[in-house]
Amino acid sequence: MPNLEQLTTPCLILDEARMTRNIRRLADKAAALGVTLRPHLKTAKSTEVARRVLTDGVGPATVSTLAEAEVFADAGVHDILYAVGITPQKLPRVLALRDRGCDLVILIDSIAQARSVAAAARAAGKPIPALIEIDSDGHRGGLRAGDTDLIEIGQLLHGSGAGLRGVMTHAGESYGVSGWAAHAEFAAKERDATVAAAQALRAAGLPCPVVSVGSTPTAHAAEDLAGVTELRAGVYMFFDLVMAGIGVCDTDDIALSVLTTVIGHQHDRGWVLVDAGWMAMSRDRGTSAQAVDQGYGIACDIEGKIYPDLIVRQANQEHGIIALRPGSSATLPDLPVGARLRILPNHACATAAQHGSYHVIPADGSAQLRQWHRFGGW
Amino acid sequence: MPNLEQLTTPCLILDEARMTRNIRRLADKAAALGVTLRPHLKTAKSTEVARRVLTDGVGPATVSTLAEAEVFADAGVHDILYAVGITPQKLPRVLALRDRGCDLVILIDSIAQARSVAAAARAAGKPIPALIEIDSDGHRGGLRAGDTDLIEIGQLLHGSGAGLRGVMTHAGESYGVSGWAAHAEFAAKERDATVAAAQALRAAGLPCPVVSVGSTPTAHAAEDLAGVTELRAGVYMFFDLVMAGIGVCDTDDIALSVLTTVIGHQHDRGWVLVDAGWMAMSRDRGTSAQAVDQGYGIACDIEGKIYPDLIVRQANQEHGIIALRPGSSATLPDLPVGARLRILPNHACATAAQHGSYHVIPADGSAQLRQWHRFGGW
Numbered sequence: 001m002p003n004l005e006q007l008t009t010p011c012l013i014l015d016e017a018r019m020t021r022n023i024r025r026l027a028d029k030a031a032a033l034g035v036t037l038r039p040h041l042k043t044a045k046s047t048e049v050a051r052r053v054l055t056d057g058v059g060p061a062t063v064s065t066l067a068e069a070e071v072f073a074d075a076g077v078h079d080i081l082y083a084v085g086i087t088p089q090k091l092p093r094v095l096a097l098r099d100r101g102c103d104l105v106i107l108i109d110s111i112a113q114a115r116s117v118a119a120a121a122r123a124a125g126k127p128i129p130a131l132i133e134i135d136s137d138g139h140r141g142g143l144r145a146g147d148t149d150l151i152e153i154g155q156l157l158h159g160s161g162a163g164l165r166g167v168m169t170h171a172g173e174s175y176g177v178s179g180w181a182a183h184a185e186f187a188a189k190e191r192d193a194t195v196a197a198a199q200a201l202r203a204a205g206l207p208c209p210v211v212s213v214g215s216t217p218t219a220h221a222a223e224d225l226a227g228v229t230e231l232r233a234g235v236y237m238f239f240d241l242v243m244a245g246i247g248v249c250d251t252d253d254i255a256l257s258v259l260t261t262v263i264g265h266q267h268d269r270g271w272v273l274v275d276a277g278w279m280a281m282s283r284d285r286g287t288s289a290q291a292v293d294q295g296y297g298i299a300c301d302i303e304g305k306i307y308p309d310l311i312v313r314q315a316n317q318e319h320g321i322i323a324l325r326p327g328s329s330a331t332l333p334d335l336p337v338g339a340r341l342r343i344l345p346n347h348a349c350a351t352a353a354q355h356g357s358y359h360v361i362p363a364d365g366s367a368q369l370r371q372w373h374r375f376g377g378w
Numbered sequence: 379m380p381n382l383e384q385l386t387t388p389c390l391i392l393d394e395a396r397m398t399r400n401i402r403r404l405a406d407k408a409a410a411l412g413v414t415l416r417p418h419l420k421t422a423k424s425t426e427v428a429r430r431v432l433t434d435g436v437g438p439a440t441v442s443t444l445a446e447a448e449v450f451a452d453a454g455v456h457d458i459l460y461a462v463g464i465t466p467q468k469l470p471r472v473l474a475l476r477d478r479g480c481d482l483v484i485l486i487d488s489i490a491q492a493r494s495v496a497a498a499a500r501a502a503g504k505p506i507p508a509l510i511e512i513d514s515d516g517h518r519g520g521l522r523a524g525d526t527d528l529i530e531i532g533q534l535l536h537g538s539g540a541g542l543r544g545v546m547t548h549a550g551e552s553y554g555v556s557g558w559a560a561h562a563e564f565a566a567k568e569r570d571a572t573v574a575a576a577q578a579l580r581a582a583g584l585p586c587p588v589v590s591v592g593s594t595p596t597a598h599a600a601e602d603l604a605g606v607t608e609l610r611a612g613v614y615m616f617f618d619l620v621m622a623g624i625g626v627c628d629t630d631d632i633a634l635s636v637l638t639t640v641i642g643h644q645h646d647r648g649w650v651l652v653d654a655g656w657m658a659m660s661r662d663r664g665t666s667a668q669a670v671d672q673g674y675g676i677a678c679d680i681e682g683k684i685y686p687d688l689i690v691r692q693a694n695q696e697h698g699i700i701a702l703r704p705g706s707s708a709t710l711p712d713l714p715v716g717a718r719l720r721i722l723p724n725h726a727c728a729t730a731a732q733h734g735s736y737h738v739i740p741a742d743g744s745a746q747l748r749q750w751h752r753f754g755g756w
Contacts, residue, residue, distance in 0.1 A: 008756055009467070042695055064657075064696040084696045085641035085651060088716045089387070109642050112715045140697050141642045141651050172694065263463035264487050264519045273463060273519050279442075280756075283661035283728055316550065317420055317727055318442040318462045319518050337490045338466045349695055350661055354731070356755050377734050378386055378658075 002361055002369040004302050004340060009261040010280035012355040013342060014372070015304065016363040018255035019237055023053050026219060026236050033225045038062050038081060038212065040234030043349045046358065047075040048372035053237050062232050066093045067377045073102040081105045081131065081212070083168070083232070085141055088116040095124055105165050105210075109133040109142050114153040118160030129163030131210060132201075136193035137186060139172035145193055154206040166210030167197045170232070174217040178246040178291070183221035190218055195227035217248050238348040241298065245290040251298065251306060256352060257342040258297070259359070260320065262335050271313075272322040272335050276343055278315040282350035296320060297343040297351075304342055307333055312343055380739055380747040382680050382718060387639040388658035390733040391720060392750070393682065394741035396633035397615055401431050404597060404614050411603045416440050416459060416590065418612030421727045424736065425453040426750035431615050440610050444471045445755045451480040459483045459509065459590070461546070461610070463519055466494040473502055483543050483588075487511040487520050492531040496538030507541030509588060510579075514571035515564060517550035523571055532584040544588025545575045548610070552595040556624040556669070561599030568596055573605035595626050616726040619676060623668040629676065629684060634730060635720040636675070637737070638698065640713050649691075650700040650713050654721055656693040660728035674698060675721040675729075682720055685711055690721055 004013065030037035039053045042064035050072055051057045060079045063069045069080050070093075078101060086094070086106040097104045108114055108130045121128045132153055135142030143150055157164040174186035190213035198208040213225070214232035225231070238256040239249040260276035278296065287294040296312035299322050309328035314321040322341070324330055335341065345351035352358075353376060360370040382391065408415035417431045420442035428450055429435045436454045440461050441447045447458050448471075456479060464472070464484040475482045486492055486508045499506045510531055513520030521528050535542040552564035568591035576586040591603070592610035603609070616634040617627040638654035656674065665672040674690035677700050687706035692699040700719070702708055713719065723729035730736075731754060738748040 009465075010756060084653060085715075087387075087639045087641055087653065089639060110715060113642070116716070135644075140649075140692075140694060140699060141644070261465045261467060263465055264491075266513075266519070271518075275462060275465065278662075278728065279731060283663070283725075284656075285661070285663075314518075316518060321518060337463075337488060338494070347661075350656065353657060354754075376657075376732075378388060 001303065002367050004259055007259055007359055009259050009340065010276040011259050012352060012358050013257045013259050014358040014360045015255045016360050018253060020052070020363050022237050022239055022253060022255060026233060029220060030231050033222060033231065035225050035228055036060055036230040038230050038232045039237065040064070040083070040232055041068055041072060043234045043238055043352060045352070045374050045376065046372050047071065049237065050075060050077060060230065062234070065378050066090060067375070069097055069102070069104055071375055073097055073100060077102070079103050081107070083107055083170070085109060085133065086113055086117065086130070088120070091117065091120045091128065094128060095120070095126065098126065098128070106130045107133050107168065108153060108157070111149050111152055111156065114156035117162050118156045121160050121162035127161060127163040129165040130157055131166050131168040131212060132164070132197070134167050134169040134193045134197045136169040136189045137171045137173040139170065142169060143197070145196060150197060150200055151204045151206070154201045154204065158206050164201070164207055166208045166212065167194045167201070168210070168212035169194050171215050171218050174215050175242065175246065180221050180247065183217040183248070184223055187218035187222035190214065191222070191225055191228050198227065216243060217246060220248050235348050238352070240348040241294045241344055241346045242286040242290070245287050245292060245294070251344060254344050256348045257300065257304065257344050258351065259340060259342050262337050262339045262341070264337060270323050270332055272332070274320045274322055274341065275318060276312070276320045277318040279317050280354055281312065281315060281320065281343060281345060282347065282354050284347035284350035286346040294346060297345050300342045300344060302340045302342060379681065380745050382637055385637055385737055387637050387718070388654040389637050390730060390736050391635045391637050392736040392738045393633045394738050396631060398430070398741050400615050400617055400627070400631060400633060404611060407598060408609050411600060411609065413603050413606055414438060414608040416608050416610045417615065418442070418461070418610055419446055419450060421612045421616055421730060423730070423752050423754065424750050425449065427615065428453060428455060438608065440612070443756045444468060445753070447475055447480070447482055449753055451475055451478060455480070457481050459485070461485055461548070463487060463511065464491055464495065464508070466498070469495065469498045469506065472506060473498070473504065476504065476506070484508045485511050485546065486531060486535070489527050489530055489534065492534035495540050496534045499538050499540035505539060505541040507543040508535055509544050509546040509590060510542070510575065512545050512547040512571045512575045514547040514567045515549045515551040517548065520547060521575070523574060528575060528578055529582045529584070532579045532582065536584050542579070542584055542586065544586045544590065545572045545579070546588070546590035547572050549593050549596050552593050553620065553624065558599050558625065561595040561626070562601055565591070565596035565600035568592065569600070569603055569606050576605065594621060595624060598626050613726050616730070618726040619672045619722055619724045620664040620668070623665050623670060623672070629722060632722050634726045635678065635682065635722050636729065637718060637720055640715050640717045640719070642715060648701050648710055650710070652698045652700055652719065653696060654690070654698045655696040657695050658732055659690065659693060659698065659721060659723060660725065660732050662725035662728035664724040672724060675723050678720040678722060680718045680720060
């Protein structure tokens with residue numbers, strides 16, 4: 001393994017072998033289900049990761065910002081879903097991306113949006129194809145089953161030449177339940193809601209080539225996606241403690257960690273202070289409502305081996321306080337000032353966003369760390 | 379006021395007039411107390427803000443990372459306290475900064491650190507002056523009152539030529555209590571703990587020119603800092619809902635907000651969806667344990683006027699769900715797709731860290747927004 005002692009801490013470590021295994025797992029699953037995989041690049045925000053997770057390195061992708069769409073289009077990705085509801089102000093950037101040859105598809109769930117997109121497409125004399133968002137679980141946006149606006153939105157998009165590409169849903173509530181059976185239920189809800197919407201559109205004489213579903217929990221649990229054409233997921237490439245906490249992965253699937261150095265102690269309280277605070281871990285406390293609260297993350301040794309019951313109990317901006325879980329009978333390891341640890345994060349999307357690059361432990365076993373750039377912004 | 383309709387959302391807005399008022403308030407307070415103000419630049423991470431908050435634009439500063447020290451040293455700041463416990467691995471960067479003429483002072487609270495710093499100073503033949511951290515409130519690091527290591531650490535630093543610059547404390551627990559009297563108590567604890575430590579060092583024949591205290595709540599509440607030489611605070615220049623929640627400021631002192639655009643609705647639930655999710659606001663939920671939970675922030679109109687009872691109730695990566703507070707009888711304002719709002723953040727340090735720049739509403743009343751760069755990293 002490459003030497004992590006030379007890096008400036010805190011910094012972000014990516015275990016490429018674990019990432020590769022995670023990528024393959026869902027690619028195999030999508031193939032078995034007979035659907036196209038459209039990975040969400042919002043977690044990684046890296047062209048190096050995109051190259052490894054997308055089909056042929058440039059295949060269908062999902063993004064959460066137009067900045068992502070622009071960076072990945074520059075890197076040759078030409079089939080992108082921007083999966084956040086569109087605003088009129090963003091349409092010029094959408095058109096500019098489409099003019100560059102990127103098939104950027106937008107998301108709509110209201111007549112007001114459809115009207116503004118239809119008007120913009122007419123004014124430009126160019127398509128601005130959209131998916132209609134369907135709400136399959138009450139998570140956030142989307143039309144509810146049987147919403148009478150569905151057909152009107154479809155007609156506005158289709159009739160104006162903007163283009164109706166299909167329907168999509170994201171069962172974000174699946175993050176709140178644990179276990180394969182519960183996730184499979186949400187996967188069935190995603191399928192049923194979108195297939196029903198697609199049928200309603202088609203029955204009204206409208207096209208609906210794309211039926212898109214997915215979240216990391218539902219993608220891994222889906223059993224039968226008849227009628228669905230594509231599957232989306234994002235955090236699966238790295239995984240995290242939230243996903244481990246609901247049984248989608250094991251902790252040894254987690255490809256991301258934060259390398260940190262011990263900066264002090266409060267021996268009588270059993271505290272080890274490290275230089276990874278919330279600036280390095282993010283403020284995400286996604287495991288706080290789970291069966292096991294992991295604080296700000298699980299502490300591992302520099303090789304990535306988990307210390308029993310040792311977690312980041314508290315975090316300030318540049319200080320983490322590592323201690324045993326409440327009630328633990330484990331022994332606090334000897335971690336002098338200068339010792340290095342790795343912290344598994346609650347939420348890979350949030351933790352990765354705190355860093356400007358990945359320090360990559362290569363899957364090929366070479367002893368040289370690589371560095372992959374990450375970007376942010378909107 | 380400049381036109382905020384043209385900006386790409388989400389983005390970070392800084393009201394320079396409010397910032398200037400906040401800066402002046404604490405500068406006046408420090409002058410009245412007869413202590414030097416050493417602002418903490420970890421919240422702002424901007425040379426433009428540093429120029430406005432530091433005495434003469436380059437005066438004493440506090441930082442939380444060596445990256446900050448390097449950027450601010452480049453900008454002419456030559457008196458910097460790096461206020462996070464040092465590790466041996468970071469000493470070469472400390473020495474490099476000092477070689478460039480920056481009087482960078484480090485922080486130590488253990489004999490192990492003092493030994494490594496003493497050894498490094500001897501090896502380099504150069505001083506590496508340090509403050510000894512004192513624990514005045516059990517918040518995180520520091521030596522407790524009466525810790526017998528104090529004198530040994532002082533002797534190691536002084537005897538080796540590394541240099542003993544003094545003592546410091548930070549009553550971070552003051553964030554957890556509300557009201558002037560409670561904060562004044564913590565300010566007295568900061569003073570008493572550091573002055574006692576300074577006296578102990580001096581009684582042992584050691585120098586202790588600097589006695590440094592502070593946090594934003596204690597700095598504003600301190601009444602008598604006899605024996606203290608300098609005051610530190612950071613978030614005060616922007617303020618935030620956490621500070622408002624404990625009575626250190628009012629909401630109309632908060633200089634930072636996130637500009638966002640409405641992307642959708644769930645009308646029957648009273649939800650307004652916006653394009654500021656936790657990526658724009660941060661995952662910080664610092665008001666969740668306060669008397670009034672502000673969710674992910676308070677919603678204002680584009681001019682910054684607060685909507686009654688309207689807060690960001692939930693956040694996903696790029697989605698915020700705005701709704702009335704539970705139990706509110708206020709009326710949901712009409713906010714169509716494309717409408718713009720501003721969100722006051724829970725925690726300015728965390729929210730600002732999610733952005734690459736500030737869009738500044740100038741204090742001079744000019745109609746042109748300015749853009750100030752922010753940096754991150756370690």
